[in-house]
């Protein structure tokens with residue numbers, strides 16, 4: 657039977673939205689009815705019709721996007737009954753996805769008493785190009801992150817470039833695996 661799935665995300669620069677769109681494509685190709693919602697624009701009011709919900713967030717300075725946290729808290733009573741998968745787009749996940757999943761998802765959701773059916777930190781995008789939209793403060797933070805990670809990423813992180821570490825197959829497979837649990 658066709659499943660109805662909500663993918664609700666919060667993004668700062670678009671990587672988390674593009675992951676949501678890739679998941680929509682993968683789930684749609686398998687006959688699911690998928691709604692994708694940017695939580696900054698819309699807070700879905702009625703979640704009762706969904707068989708499963710996927711929530712995604714960008715990580716900025718160790719934090720989830722505020723609108724994603726609000727959505728989780730507003731519907732806190734629902735998450736014990738509803739099938740929930742959670743992903744984040746992160747730079748830490750480039751070098752250590754397990755630790756990023758633990759730090760940014762498991763520990764954060766523990767604080768809210770939420771145990772998702774699936775959780776994954778995906779390597780995201782680090783824009784170190786001269787054309788990046790980051791102001792000087794963010795550029796400074798990012799170059800610090802970059803310097804730290806360049807050591808452990810075998811030089812894969814390039815200064816002066818857009819570093820896109822997204823693994824589209826893994827992103828789609830995450831959604832497909834979740835679908836198979838519904």
Ligand SMILES: Cc1cc2nc3c(=O)[nH]c(=O)nc-3n(C[C@H](O)[C@H](O)[C@H](O)COP(=O)(O)O)c2cc1C
Pocket residue numbers: 666667668669670671672673713714715716717718719745746747748749756779780781782783790794797798
């Ligand atoms: C100012 C800034 C701070 C960031 N801080 C973190 C961080 O603390 N931990 C992390 O894993 N990634 C961090 N990142 C990396 C982002 O999470 C990554 O670029 C992600 O793909 C962005 O997703 P978005 O395009 O949906 O906003 C940071 C990025 C920026 C620009």
